[in-house]
Amino acid sequence: MAKAQETTPSDPAVIGDSKAPRTERGRRTMRAILDAAAIEFGDNGFHQASISDITRRAGVALGSFYTYFDSKDAVFRALVRDMSDQVRDHVAPAILSAPDQIAAEQAGLREFIRFVRDHKEIYRIIDEAEFVDPESFRLHYATTADRITRRLRKAADRGEVKGDVSEVHGWAIMGMNVFLGLRYGVWSEDETPDEIAKVVAKMLKEGILRSPDDRAMSEVKT
Template sequence: MKMAASATEDHKAPRTERGRKTLRKLLDAAAGEFGDHGFHEASISSITRRAGVALGTFYTYFDSKDEIFRALVADMSEAVKFAAREAIRPDMQALEIERAALEAFLQFAGDHKEVYRIIDEAEFVDPDSYRSHYETVGTRIVERLQRGGQDGAMRGDLGEIEAWSLMGMNVFLGLRYAIWRREGDPGPKEVARVANRFLRKGIEG
């Protein structure tokens, strides 16, 4: 599965379909290259080789390795959001949305194991992108919790503390059950089911 196109919206955005395809190829190649080798070992020439484009083409879209890395973090943020949204149907109730979004996220992370390494490396390569990624997701979750409170499926007094708790749950379940998956582990559907029970009812006896 390819990631949703986006990123680099404010600079050098391609205007043609062909340009958008080349940008997509560069971002996918960068995901592979940064995922395999990390930021410091990755090179622009390896990215263009993987993408099957000329080295000079890179500079039509990006000024530097830093810039494509930043664009990739934004692109992956978008792709994660897109994967979760795809799983949601309009008739779902707020807690069912959380279950479906987590299942889709676990599936996505299993199919794109590089996503953790790249977003985590942003903490060192580009701290602003790293923080902005989580703050954006956190804000989105606060909004979902508020909608859940309005329609009665969730308590009416939820806020940022619960949103960051929920985000942390999902990130760590992805780490354990997608990235560090072991033979015999429960799959995305079962992990999302158990986590959703936790989310609904808590763990009090």
């Protein structure tokens, strides 16, 4: 009884207004449709992609599509939610196992850039949501920023970060991560995710203002 009610947050059963699959086979079919939709929408955009392209790529019958989704809009909406959840689930273990909050933000960015390199289509899909499904677009960013803000607030309560961290910090960190993912994950891979995350962690830790220590260091060098 308890078993049947168990769902993980990224379980396709709870994605948007799609119809929840009741069997393991149904979950696999829905997963195949979402993965195929990611490639079709990513490659061709929402307007060019068709339901039959998606089912052909997924290797499922057209009828199976309608078992789970009412329309192309519905599968797009489910996909945005699914990608948002996939990012969260991909970065969560690294964040949770980090020794402190700066290390957690560093690990989160590193894993995000790694995820983006394997799922470059995520940018085009979420960005197109601004036009195709503005509510999903807004929900994705509001949810992500809120998650960052909440973990910063908890870290402030633990005394790890400054007590005045707020929603502004949550949006600022999300914005950094989104654009660093675009630049170093999608456009070009000329820096390692690890290196980029280290640079940002240092900035979050101590800022970029040159300190008296930095001056002493450079005087020693010269």
